[in-house]
Amino acid sequence: MKPATVPEPDLLYWLIHGAPRWLWRLFGTARALGQENIPEAGPFLLIANHQSVMDPLLIQSLCPRPMHAMAKSTQFRTPVIGAIMSHCYGFPVRRFQVDPQAVRVTLRRLAAGYPVAIYIEGERTWDGRLQQPRAGTVRTALKAGSPILPCAIAGAYDVWPRWDRSFQRGRICVSFGTPFRLPKLNRRADREAALPGATTTIISAIRAELDRAHAWLESPSAERH
Amino acid sequence: MAIKDLLWACPACHRVESIAADGRCSACGTRYLRGTGARIRAVTPDSVKEQTALEWLAQLPWPDLEGDGRSLPAGLAPPFAQRVLARLATGAEALRRGTDCLGFIESFAPSAPGRLELTDTHVTFMPDQGAGWSWELTGITAISPSSSALQLKARGHPVAQLRFTDGSLRLWEQRLQYCVRHAYVRAGQGVITEFQPRIRTR
Numbered sequence: 001m002k003p004a005t006v007p008e009p010d011l012l013y014w015l016i017h018g019a020p021r022w023l024w025r026l027f028g029t030a031r032a033l034g035q036e037n038i039p040e041a042g043p044f045l046l047i048a049n050h051q052s053v054m055d056p057l058l059i060q061s062l063c064p065r066p067m068h069a070m071a072k073s074t075q076f077r078t079p080v081i082g083a084i085m086s087h088c089y090g091f092p093v094r095r096f097q098v099d100p101q102a103v104r105v106t107l108r109r110l111a112a113g114y115p116v117a118i119y120i121e122g123e124r125t126w127d128g129r130l131q132q133p134r135a136g137t138v139r140t141a142l143k144a145g146s147p148i149l150p151c152a153i154a155g156a157y158d159v160w161p162r163w164d165r166s167f168q169r170g171r172i173c174v175s176f177g178t179p180f181r182l183p184k185l186n187r188r189a190d191r192e193a194a195l196p197g198a199t200t201t202i203i204s205a206i207r208a209e210l211d212r213a214h215a216w217l218e219s220p221s222a223e224r225h
Numbered sequence: 226m227a228i229k230d231l232l233w234a235c236p237a238c239h240r241v242e243s244i245a246a247d248g249r250c251s252a253c254g255t256r257y258l259r260g261t262g263a264r265i266r267a268v269t270p271d272s273v274k275e276q277t278a279l280e281w282l283a284q285l286p287w288p289d290l291e292g293d294g295r296s297l298p299a300g301l302a303p304p305f306a307q308r309v310l311a312r313l314a315t316g317a318e319a320l321r322r323g324t325d326c327l328g329f330i331e332s333f334a335p336s337a338p339g340r341l342e343l344t345d346t347h348v349t350f351m352p353d354q355g356a357g358w359s360w361e362l363t364g365i366t367a368i369s370p371s372s373s374a375l376q377l378k379a380r381g382h383p384v385a386q387l388r389f390t391d392g393s394l395r396l397w398e399q400r401l402q403y404c405v406r407h408a409y410v411r412a413g414q415g416v417i418t419e420f421q422p423r424i425r426t427r
Contacts, residue, residue, distance in 0.1 A: 004325065073330040074371060076320055092320055092328035096367040096378040097423050101328045122421055123370055126231050126395060127278045128263060134421055158262035161278070162372075163231040170262060 003112035004105065006089060009066050016088055017066070020057040028159065028169045032062040033216060034176035034209070038149065040065075043110040044179055045141055048151035049130050049206055050119035052160040054167070055153050059117055060088065062174050068109045069117040070102055089114075095122070103140055110146045117151075120202060124162040130203070130210065138199045142191045145184020148202065150177035152209035155217050171222055173213040177205050228257045228265060230373070230389070233396035234298075236284040237267065241301065242392045257281075297403050305343045305400050307392035310336040311350045313358075314383040333386060341387060343404055348377070350385070358382070362408035367423045368401045370394065375401070378423070 009017070024030045038044075046067065048059065060067050066089055073092035076082040093102035106116050122134040141148055152175045160167035182198050185191045216222055229244040238253035248257040253269075260266035260275040267274045267281075287298035314331040321327060339352035349359040360379040367378040374388045375398055389397055405424070406417050415426030 006325065007323070072371060073328065076330045077332075086320060086322050086327055090327075092330050094317075094329060094331065095371070095422055096369045096376045096384050099328065099422070101326065105326075105328060124372075127282060129279070135419055136422055161259075161263040163228050163278070164259045164263075165227075166259075168262060 004108035004114070005112060006068075006109070006114070013066065013088055016084060017061055020054075020061040024172075027167070029171045029222070030058055030062065031171070031173045031216065031222070032176065033173060033212060034178075035062070035064070037176045037178050038063055038065065039115070039147065039179060041113070042147075043113050043144075044115045044147040044149045045106075045110065045144060046115055046117040046149045046151050046176075047120050047137060047141070047202055047206065048117065049153055049210065050121050050124045051128070051153050052124060052156035052162070052167075054156055054160055054172075055119070055124075056090075056117070058153060058156065058172065058174055059151065063115070065115055067117045068114050070106060073099075098136065103143070106140055107144055110144050115149075120206065125157060126162055128157040128161070130207065133199050133203055135195060135199065138195055138202060139191055141182055141202070142185045142194055142198055145182070147179040147181050148205075149179045150202065150205035150209050151175065152177075152206050152213050154210055154213035171217055173216045173222070175209040175213040175216070177209045180205065228259070229392075230394040231278060232257060232265075232281060232285070233393035234285050236281050237269070239286050241298075242307070242396065244393075245391070295403075295406070297400065301400075303343055303345050303400075303404055305397075307341050307397065308338070308390050309341045309350070309392075310338055310388040310390055311341065311352070312336040312386050314386075331384060336386075336388065338390075343400060345404060346408060348401065348404075350387075358385075362405045363412045363414060365401075365405045365408075365424065368398060368405065368420055369422065370398050377401070 056069055068089040070093045071090045073094045076092045091105045093099045109116050118137050120133045120137045121131040125131055155172040159170040227246050228248050232244055234241045235243050235250040237255045240252035243250045243252040256268045258266045264275050264277055265281050312333045315334050317329040317331045319326050320330050337352040339350055342349045347359050351357040364380040366380055369376040374386045377385045409417055417424055418427050419425040
């Protein structure tokens with residue numbers, strides 16, 4: 001597979017990268033735990049839960065490296081936001097089919113050494129709970145064989161739940177876990193056989209980070225922020 | 226998106242799809258509003274009560290709607306009908322950055338208001354004006370929720386995007402999954418194991 005080559009981050013990228021962190025100071029707290037776990041170089045697949053529309057901005061602004069991210073194709077139709085998303089290394093996925101181009105772009109970017117973010121639930125939670133994982137994410141992880149960085153976002157649901165059109169002030173915690181590897185499996189039959197175990201491994205890792213993030217939100221140190 | 230998509234029935238009176246876009250139940254008059262954080266406040270002339278979404282969902286006659294269409298709330302059986310805004314994809318175009326193809330995004334025709342009907346065998350859209358479409362459930366290949374709409378794909382047809390102006394998006398996802406699951410089994414097409422991104426059977 002031909003590795004992807006993408007332009008270096010420019011001033012617009014860094015402005016968009018930094019803006020949410022500064023803006024959020026007006027509205028609440030966004031705290032990152034485990035940032036030391038984020039690999040400084042090389043590819044990895046960041047797999048996170050999905051609580052709110054702010055999640056991509058939060059992850060992007062709390063990661064020191066530019067994150068490439070898969071996002072639903074219809075968002076790229078939105079004027080300005082669509083252009084910003086593709087400028088900031090987002091790429092579309094069509095969710096009503098297995099989108100071979102989205103998988104190809106993911107694998108090519110990983111092969112070129114870039115980190116890629118995917119939400120394992122495929123959509124935002126309705127009630128705050130972690131939803132059923134989508135098998136496609138796990139299949140892609142098994143196909144790529146890159147390190148997996150588990151990531152959990154907590155508090156974002158309270159700030160901006162899926163069923164409301166506005167956000168409120170609040171505290172958010174993003175916890176990055178220790179990277180781990182799943183085997184790289186080239187044969188489809190092998191991937192299907194490994195799917196249940198790999199799914200459990202990833203979800204368990206995200207749950208552990210979610211517990212850590214919730215513990216921080218309920219701690220006295222969160223009260224001080 | 227609105228509270229009506231989350232609360233597919235009124236927790237106070239249990240009437241299905243009675244909560245309007247403004248959060249008011251057309252049957253009992255209770256108004257549901259966002260409270261502190263992700264809590265929901267129910268306001269009646271006599272009381273105000275605030276709970277988490279999970280606590281409200283626990284009061285519904287069938288609290289957990291994450292069943293992948295394996296069952297439906299008691300008393301709910303097809304046929305179903307609801308007002309929707311529907312549109313069909315007219316094509317897909319490549320999204321590029323420089324020479325790199327990032328992927329493909331669909332173009333849609335303008336939305337048309339109309340009525341969606343779901344039976345044991347077909348899903349049919351009848352617009353208020355013009356011609357509609359009717360697809361056999363055994364030909365459905367994907368049921369995919371988006372932010373505020375459902376995307377429906379059938380073999381040989383463009384993807385349809387359905388926005389439920391009055392109904393609950395979550396309940397309709399479950400209804401469609403339920404009817405398609407049973408249509409597949411009846412037609413001998415197998416048991417559906419996954420709905421996303423596309424239907425898989427065993």
